[in-house]
Amino acid sequence: MDLKSLKDIPATFSIVKKSLYICLGLSLCISIGSMIWSYSLCTAYLNTTYIVTNEGKAIMLNSANKYKVDQFRKPEIVNHIKEFHKLFFEIDQFDYEKKVNKSLHLIGNSGKDLYLTLKAKRYYSTIVSNNLEHELHIDSIHVNHKTYPYRGELFGEVIIKRTDQKLENTQKLHSYFELKNVARTEDNPHGLLIEDYIVSGL
Template sequence: MDLQSLKNIPASFSLAKRSLLYCLIISVSISTGSLVWAFITTNNIKNTAFVLTKDGQAAMMTGVSLSEVDVYRKPEIMNHIKMFHKALWEIDQFNYERRINKALYLSGRSGKQLYQTLQANGHLAKIVTENLTQKIDIDSIKINEKVTPYQAQLFGKLRVSRTDQKVESVNDFRAKFVLHNVSRTNKNPHGLLIENYLLQSKPITIPK
Protein backbone atom coordinates (compact mmCIF):
# COMPACT_ATOMS: atom_id res chain seq x y z
CA MET A 1 0.00 0.00 0.00
CA ASP A 2 1.53 3.28 -1.03
CA LEU A 3 1.43 6.61 0.76
CA GLN A 4 -1.15 8.06 -1.66
CA SER A 5 -3.63 5.30 -0.82
CA LEU A 6 -3.25 6.00 2.89
CA LYS A 7 -3.97 9.66 2.30
CA ASN A 8 -7.21 8.76 0.45
CA ILE A 9 -8.60 6.62 3.34
CA PRO A 10 -9.89 9.60 5.45
CA ALA A 11 -11.46 11.12 2.35
CA SER A 12 -13.17 7.81 1.57
CA PHE A 13 -14.49 7.54 5.14
CA SER A 14 -15.80 11.12 4.94
CA LEU A 15 -17.53 10.39 1.64
CA ALA A 16 -19.07 7.22 3.07
CA LYS A 17 -20.35 9.08 6.15
CA ARG A 18 -21.89 11.80 3.98
CA SER A 19 -23.53 9.19 1.78
CA LEU A 20 -24.98 7.41 4.82
CA LEU A 21 -26.21 10.72 6.22
CA TYR A 22 -27.92 11.62 2.93
CA CYS A 23 -29.52 8.16 2.75
CA LEU A 24 -30.76 8.53 6.33
CA ILE A 25 -32.26 11.97 5.62
CA ILE A 26 -33.96 10.70 2.45
CA SER A 27 -35.32 7.62 4.28
CA VAL A 28 -36.70 9.70 7.17
CA SER A 29 -38.25 12.17 4.72
CA ILE A 30 -39.94 9.40 2.73
CA SER A 31 -41.19 7.70 5.92
CA THR A 32 -42.53 10.97 7.35
CA GLY A 33 -44.20 11.88 4.07
CA SER A 34 -45.80 8.43 3.86
CA LEU A 35 -47.15 8.73 7.41
CA VAL A 36 -48.59 12.18 6.73
CA TRP A 37 -50.19 11.01 3.48
CA ALA A 38 -51.65 7.94 5.22
CA PHE A 39 -53.06 10.09 8.05
CA ILE A 40 -54.72 12.56 5.65
CA THR A 41 -56.08 9.77 3.45
CA THR A 42 -57.47 7.89 6.46
CA ASN A 43 -59.25 11.00 7.74
CA ASN A 44 -60.77 11.66 4.34
CA ILE A 45 -61.97 8.07 4.03
CA LYS A 46 -63.32 8.12 7.59
CA ASN A 47 -65.58 11.07 6.73
CA THR A 48 -66.78 9.48 3.51
CA ALA A 49 -69.36 6.77 2.98
CA PHE A 50 -71.17 5.26 0.05
CA VAL A 51 -74.92 4.73 0.05
CA LEU A 52 -76.92 2.64 -2.37
CA THR A 53 -79.62 4.61 -4.19
CA LYS A 54 -82.99 3.17 -5.19
CA ASP A 55 -81.58 2.81 -8.71
CA GLY A 56 -78.89 0.47 -7.42
CA GLN A 57 -76.07 2.98 -7.88
CA ALA A 58 -73.47 3.84 -5.27
CA ALA A 59 -73.48 7.50 -4.25
CA MET A 60 -70.74 9.10 -2.19
CA MET A 61 -71.79 10.75 1.07
CA THR A 62 -69.30 12.97 2.86
CA GLY A 63 -69.53 13.38 6.61
CA VAL A 64 -69.15 16.59 8.56
CA SER A 65 -67.34 17.36 11.78
CA LEU A 66 -69.17 18.26 14.97
CA SER A 67 -68.25 21.92 14.49
CA GLU A 68 -70.02 21.90 11.10
CA VAL A 69 -73.27 20.25 12.26
CA ASP A 70 -75.11 23.53 12.92
CA VAL A 71 -74.46 24.65 9.34
CA TYR A 72 -76.60 21.74 8.12
CA ARG A 73 -79.10 21.77 11.01
CA LYS A 74 -81.81 23.95 9.46
CA PRO A 75 -83.02 21.38 6.88
CA GLU A 76 -83.22 18.78 9.66
CA ILE A 77 -85.20 21.16 11.87
CA MET A 78 -87.58 21.87 9.00
CA ASN A 79 -88.12 18.18 8.30
CA HIS A 80 -88.59 17.37 11.98
CA ILE A 81 -91.31 20.02 12.29
CA LYS A 82 -93.11 18.67 9.24
CA MET A 83 -92.88 15.09 10.50
CA PHE A 84 -94.31 16.05 13.89
CA HIS A 85 -97.25 18.04 12.53
CA LYS A 86 -98.12 15.48 9.87
CA ALA A 87 -98.09 12.71 12.48
CA LEU A 88 -100.06 14.62 15.10
CA TRP A 89 -102.67 16.35 12.96
CA GLU A 90 -103.19 14.18 9.88
CA ILE A 91 -105.36 11.55 11.53
CA ASP A 92 -108.60 9.64 11.12
CA GLN A 93 -110.57 7.14 13.20
CA PHE A 94 -108.34 4.24 12.14
CA ASN A 95 -104.79 5.61 12.42
CA TYR A 96 -104.92 8.31 15.10
CA GLU A 97 -103.41 6.20 17.91
CA ARG A 98 -100.46 4.99 15.81
CA ARG A 99 -99.74 8.42 14.33
CA ILE A 100 -100.02 10.31 17.61
CA ASN A 101 -97.65 7.80 19.25
CA LYS A 102 -95.19 8.56 16.45
CA ALA A 103 -95.55 12.30 17.12
CA LEU A 104 -94.92 11.84 20.85
CA TYR A 105 -91.45 10.47 20.12
CA LEU A 106 -90.67 13.76 18.34
CA SER A 107 -91.83 16.01 21.18
CA GLY A 108 -91.39 16.32 24.91
CA ARG A 109 -93.76 17.06 27.74
CA SER A 110 -95.71 19.71 25.82
CA GLY A 111 -96.56 17.12 23.14
CA LYS A 112 -98.10 14.88 25.77
CA GLN A 113 -99.96 17.84 27.24
CA LEU A 114 -101.38 18.69 23.81
CA TYR A 115 -102.49 15.08 23.35
CA GLN A 116 -104.17 15.12 26.76
CA THR A 117 -105.92 18.40 25.87
CA LEU A 118 -107.28 16.90 22.64
CA GLN A 119 -108.54 13.96 24.68
CA ALA A 120 -110.05 16.10 27.43
CA ASN A 121 -111.98 18.43 25.11
CA GLY A 122 -113.43 15.46 23.23
CA HIS A 123 -111.77 16.23 19.90
CA LEU A 124 -110.25 12.77 19.48
CA ALA A 125 -113.54 11.15 20.44
CA LYS A 126 -115.27 13.15 17.69
CA ILE A 127 -112.68 11.93 15.19
CA VAL A 128 -113.83 8.38 15.95
CA THR A 129 -117.54 8.76 16.54
CA GLU A 130 -118.23 11.24 13.75
CA ASN A 131 -115.99 9.57 11.16
CA LEU A 132 -113.73 12.59 10.66
CA THR A 133 -110.48 12.97 8.75
CA GLN A 134 -107.92 15.72 9.38
CA LYS A 135 -105.27 17.07 7.04
CA ILE A 136 -102.80 19.89 7.61
CA ASP A 137 -101.55 22.18 4.84
CA ILE A 138 -98.28 23.84 5.85
CA ASP A 139 -97.94 27.31 4.32
CA SER A 140 -94.66 28.39 5.93
CA ILE A 141 -92.25 27.64 8.74
CA LYS A 142 -90.07 30.26 10.40
CA ILE A 143 -86.93 29.07 12.19
CA ASN A 144 -84.27 30.84 14.22
CA GLU A 145 -81.46 28.29 14.27
CA LYS A 146 -78.87 30.77 15.57
CA VAL A 147 -80.00 30.29 19.19
CA THR A 148 -80.53 27.15 21.25
CA PRO A 149 -83.06 25.86 21.88
CA TYR A 150 -84.08 26.63 18.30
CA GLN A 151 -87.18 28.81 17.97
CA ALA A 152 -89.84 28.12 15.36
CA GLN A 153 -93.33 29.07 14.18
CA LEU A 154 -95.61 27.23 11.77
CA PHE A 155 -98.43 28.70 9.70
CA GLY A 156 -100.96 26.70 7.75
CA LYS A 157 -104.49 25.38 7.54
CA LEU A 158 -106.13 22.42 9.24
CA ARG A 159 -108.83 20.78 7.15
CA VAL A 160 -111.42 18.63 8.88
CA SER A 161 -113.77 16.60 6.71
CA ARG A 162 -116.33 13.83 7.02
CA THR A 163 -115.36 10.73 5.10
CA ASP A 164 -119.02 9.92 4.34
CA GLN A 165 -119.82 13.43 3.08
CA LYS A 166 -118.08 15.92 0.80
CA VAL A 167 -118.00 18.70 3.36
CA GLU A 168 -115.06 20.13 5.26
CA SER A 169 -114.13 22.97 7.56
CA VAL A 170 -110.92 24.93 7.00
CA ASN A 171 -109.20 26.25 10.13
CA ASP A 172 -106.36 28.74 10.22
CA PHE A 173 -103.47 27.06 12.03
CA ARG A 174 -100.61 28.80 13.85
CA ALA A 175 -98.25 27.27 16.38
CA LYS A 176 -95.14 28.46 18.23
CA PHE A 177 -92.56 26.19 19.88
CA VAL A 178 -88.87 25.51 20.51
CA LEU A 179 -86.68 22.53 19.62
CA HIS A 180 -84.01 20.99 21.84
CA ASN A 181 -81.06 18.89 20.66
CA VAL A 182 -81.23 15.31 21.99
CA SER A 183 -79.68 11.96 21.11
CA ARG A 184 -80.72 10.46 17.77
CA THR A 185 -82.77 7.27 17.80
CA ASN A 186 -84.61 5.19 15.19
CA LYS A 187 -87.87 6.86 16.24
CA ASN A 188 -86.30 10.31 16.44
CA PRO A 189 -83.75 10.35 13.58
CA HIS A 190 -83.14 14.12 13.66
CA GLY A 191 -82.20 14.22 17.35
CA LEU A 192 -84.66 17.03 18.12
CA LEU A 193 -87.44 17.41 20.68
CA ILE A 194 -90.30 19.90 20.35
CA GLU A 195 -91.20 21.72 23.57
CA ASN A 196 -93.17 24.77 24.77
CA TYR A 197 -95.78 24.04 22.10
CA LEU A 198 -98.39 26.81 21.94
CA LEU A 199 -101.36 26.83 19.58
CA GLN A 200 -102.04 30.42 18.57
CA SER A 201 -105.08 29.67 16.40
CA LYS A 202 -108.79 29.53 17.26
CA PRO A 203 -110.45 26.28 18.44
CA ILE A 204 -110.89 23.68 15.68
CA THR A 205 -114.28 23.73 14.00
CA ILE A 206 -115.93 20.57 12.70
CA PRO A 207 -118.10 20.41 9.55
CA LYS A 208 -121.85 20.14 10.19
Protein backbone atom coordinates in the same frame (compact mmCIF):
# COMPACT_ATOMS: atom_id res chain seq x y z
CA MET B 1 -31.91 -22.41 56.64
CA ASP B 2 -28.44 -22.76 55.11
CA LEU B 3 -26.13 -20.00 53.96
CA LYS B 4 -26.90 -20.61 50.28
CA SER B 5 -30.61 -19.98 50.84
CA LEU B 6 -29.81 -16.73 52.60
CA LYS B 7 -27.69 -15.63 49.65
CA ASP B 8 -30.60 -16.36 47.27
CA ILE B 9 -32.99 -14.02 49.14
CA PRO B 10 -31.66 -10.75 47.59
CA ALA B 11 -31.79 -12.30 44.12
CA THR B 12 -35.36 -13.50 44.65
CA PHE B 13 -36.37 -10.11 46.01
CA SER B 14 -34.80 -8.45 42.97
CA ILE B 15 -36.79 -10.70 40.62
CA VAL B 16 -40.03 -9.96 42.47
CA LYS B 17 -39.29 -6.24 42.38
CA LYS B 18 -38.60 -6.36 38.64
CA SER B 19 -41.81 -8.31 38.09
CA LEU B 20 -43.77 -5.68 40.01
CA TYR B 21 -42.19 -2.91 37.94
CA ILE B 22 -43.03 -4.76 34.72
CA CYS B 23 -46.66 -5.27 35.84
CA LEU B 24 -46.90 -1.62 36.83
CA GLY B 25 -45.46 -0.55 33.48
CA LEU B 26 -47.89 -2.77 31.58
CA SER B 27 -50.81 -1.41 33.61
CA LEU B 28 -49.75 2.16 32.85
CA CYS B 29 -49.39 1.36 29.15
CA ILE B 30 -52.84 -0.24 29.06
CA SER B 31 -54.39 2.71 30.93
CA ILE B 32 -52.73 5.29 28.69
CA GLY B 33 -53.64 3.30 25.59
CA SER B 34 -57.28 3.09 26.73
CA MET B 35 -57.38 6.84 27.33
CA ILE B 36 -55.91 7.56 23.88
CA TRP B 37 -58.37 5.14 22.26
CA SER B 38 -61.32 6.71 24.11
CA TYR B 39 -60.17 10.19 23.13
CA SER B 40 -59.88 9.18 19.47
CA LEU B 41 -63.40 7.70 19.56
CA CYS B 42 -64.81 10.87 21.14
CA THR B 43 -63.02 13.02 18.57
CA ALA B 44 -64.36 10.90 15.74
CA TYR B 45 -67.87 11.14 17.21
CA LEU B 46 -67.66 14.92 17.55
CA ASN B 47 -66.46 15.17 13.95
CA THR B 48 -69.44 13.14 12.77
CA THR B 49 -72.76 14.71 11.95
CA TYR B 50 -75.95 13.66 10.24
CA ILE B 51 -77.62 15.44 7.36
CA VAL B 52 -81.14 15.10 6.06
CA THR B 53 -81.79 14.03 2.49
CA ASN B 54 -84.54 15.29 0.22
CA GLU B 55 -86.63 12.36 1.43
CA GLY B 56 -86.21 13.48 5.04
CA LYS B 57 -83.84 10.65 6.00
CA ALA B 58 -80.79 11.30 8.18
CA ILE B 59 -77.43 10.07 6.86
CA MET B 60 -74.00 10.20 8.48
CA LEU B 61 -71.37 12.69 7.34
CA ASN B 62 -67.80 12.52 8.65
CA SER B 63 -65.34 15.37 9.22
CA ALA B 64 -67.87 18.16 8.81
CA ASN B 65 -66.77 21.51 10.14
CA LYS B 66 -69.02 23.67 12.29
CA TYR B 67 -70.17 25.75 9.34
CA LYS B 68 -71.34 22.65 7.52
CA VAL B 69 -73.03 21.29 10.64
CA ASP B 70 -74.98 24.54 11.06
CA GLN B 71 -75.74 24.57 7.35
CA PHE B 72 -77.20 21.06 7.41
CA ARG B 73 -78.97 21.40 10.76
CA LYS B 74 -81.64 23.79 9.50
CA PRO B 75 -83.13 21.32 6.96
CA GLU B 76 -83.25 18.71 9.72
CA ILE B 77 -85.07 21.13 12.02
CA VAL B 78 -87.59 22.01 9.31
CA ASN B 79 -88.18 18.35 8.48
CA HIS B 80 -88.59 17.49 12.17
CA ILE B 81 -91.24 20.21 12.52
CA LYS B 82 -93.08 18.99 9.42
CA GLU B 83 -92.99 15.38 10.56
CA PHE B 84 -94.36 16.16 14.01
CA HIS B 85 -97.23 18.30 12.73
CA LYS B 86 -98.15 15.81 10.00
CA LEU B 87 -98.25 12.95 12.49
CA PHE B 88 -100.11 14.88 15.18
CA PHE B 89 -102.69 16.74 13.09
CA GLU B 90 -103.12 14.79 9.84
CA ILE B 91 -105.22 11.94 11.23
CA ASP B 92 -108.46 10.06 10.73
CA GLN B 93 -110.67 7.69 12.71
CA PHE B 94 -108.51 4.66 11.90
CA ASP B 95 -104.92 5.82 12.39
CA TYR B 96 -105.02 8.66 14.92
CA GLU B 97 -103.76 6.59 17.87
CA LYS B 98 -100.80 5.16 15.98
CA LYS B 99 -99.79 8.49 14.43
CA VAL B 100 -100.21 10.55 17.60
CA ASN B 101 -98.21 8.04 19.65
CA LYS B 102 -95.45 8.21 17.04
CA SER B 103 -95.50 12.02 17.10
CA LEU B 104 -95.02 12.09 20.88
CA HIS B 105 -91.47 10.77 20.41
CA LEU B 106 -90.67 14.08 18.69
CA ILE B 107 -91.97 16.43 21.38
CA GLY B 108 -91.54 16.90 25.13
CA ASN B 109 -94.06 17.25 27.93
CA SER B 110 -95.91 20.16 26.30
CA GLY B 111 -96.96 17.84 23.47
CA LYS B 112 -98.19 15.20 25.88
CA ASP B 113 -100.13 17.88 27.78
CA LEU B 114 -101.73 19.04 24.52
CA TYR B 115 -102.72 15.47 23.68
CA LEU B 116 -104.38 14.99 27.08
CA THR B 117 -106.16 18.35 26.78
CA LEU B 118 -107.55 17.50 23.33
CA LYS B 119 -108.56 14.07 24.53
CA ALA B 120 -110.44 15.59 27.48
CA LYS B 121 -112.24 17.92 25.05
CA ARG B 122 -113.36 14.84 23.05
CA TYR B 123 -111.30 15.99 20.06
CA TYR B 124 -110.41 12.42 19.06
CA SER B 125 -113.73 10.81 19.95
CA THR B 126 -115.44 13.37 17.68
CA ILE B 127 -113.20 12.26 14.81
CA VAL B 128 -114.23 8.65 15.37
CA SER B 129 -117.95 9.20 15.95
CA ASN B 130 -118.36 11.57 12.98
CA ASN B 131 -116.08 9.65 10.58
CA LEU B 132 -113.81 12.66 10.13
CA GLU B 133 -110.52 13.00 8.32
CA HIS B 134 -108.06 15.79 9.15
CA GLU B 135 -105.72 17.01 6.44
CA LEU B 136 -102.91 19.44 7.29
CA HIS B 137 -101.78 22.12 4.86
CA ILE B 138 -98.58 23.90 5.93
CA ASP B 139 -98.33 27.47 4.67
CA SER B 140 -94.92 28.36 6.11
CA ILE B 141 -92.31 27.35 8.66
CA HIS B 142 -89.94 29.88 10.22
CA VAL B 143 -86.81 28.67 12.02
CA ASN B 144 -84.04 30.49 13.86
CA HIS B 145 -81.22 27.93 13.91
CA LYS B 146 -78.47 30.41 14.81
CA THR B 147 -79.46 30.58 18.48
CA TYR B 148 -79.92 27.72 20.93
CA PRO B 149 -82.42 26.43 21.85
CA TYR B 150 -83.63 26.71 18.27
CA ARG B 151 -86.91 28.56 17.81
CA GLY B 152 -89.60 27.71 15.33
CA GLU B 153 -93.01 28.86 14.18
CA LEU B 154 -95.51 27.20 11.86
CA PHE B 155 -98.52 28.59 10.01
CA GLY B 156 -101.06 26.34 8.35
CA GLU B 157 -104.60 25.05 8.39
CA VAL B 158 -106.37 21.82 9.21
CA ILE B 159 -109.04 20.84 6.68
CA ILE B 160 -111.67 18.64 8.29
CA LYS B 161 -113.58 16.32 5.95
CA ARG B 162 -116.03 13.52 6.31
CA THR B 163 -115.08 10.20 4.79
CA ASP B 164 -117.26 11.04 1.76
CA GLN B 165 -114.75 13.89 1.08
CA LYS B 166 -117.31 16.66 1.54
CA LEU B 167 -115.73 19.73 3.12
CA GLU B 168 -116.71 19.96 6.76
CA ASN B 169 -114.62 22.76 8.25
CA THR B 170 -111.26 24.54 8.11
CA GLN B 171 -109.23 25.53 11.16
CA LYS B 172 -106.30 27.93 11.08
CA LEU B 173 -103.24 26.56 12.84
CA HIS B 174 -100.44 28.63 14.35
CA SER B 175 -97.82 27.06 16.59
CA TYR B 176 -94.74 28.44 18.34
CA PHE B 177 -92.06 26.35 20.05
CA GLU B 178 -88.42 25.67 20.86
CA LEU B 179 -86.28 22.73 19.76
CA LYS B 180 -83.43 21.12 21.68
CA ASN B 181 -80.82 18.58 20.65
CA VAL B 182 -81.24 15.07 22.05
CA ALA B 183 -79.77 11.65 21.30
CA ARG B 184 -80.78 10.21 17.95
CA THR B 185 -82.97 7.13 18.11
CA GLU B 186 -84.96 5.05 15.67
CA ASP B 187 -88.10 6.90 16.78
CA ASN B 188 -86.36 10.29 16.63
CA PRO B 189 -83.75 10.15 13.82
CA HIS B 190 -83.18 13.92 13.71
CA GLY B 191 -82.07 14.09 17.34
CA LEU B 192 -84.41 16.99 18.14
CA LEU B 193 -87.13 17.50 20.72
CA ILE B 194 -89.85 20.14 20.50
CA GLU B 195 -90.40 21.96 23.79
CA ASP B 196 -92.66 24.74 25.13
CA TYR B 197 -95.18 24.04 22.38
CA ILE B 198 -97.96 26.61 22.07
CA VAL B 199 -100.70 26.24 19.47
CA SER B 200 -103.73 28.32 18.57
CA GLY B 201 -106.64 27.67 16.27
CA LEU B 202 -107.86 24.35 17.64
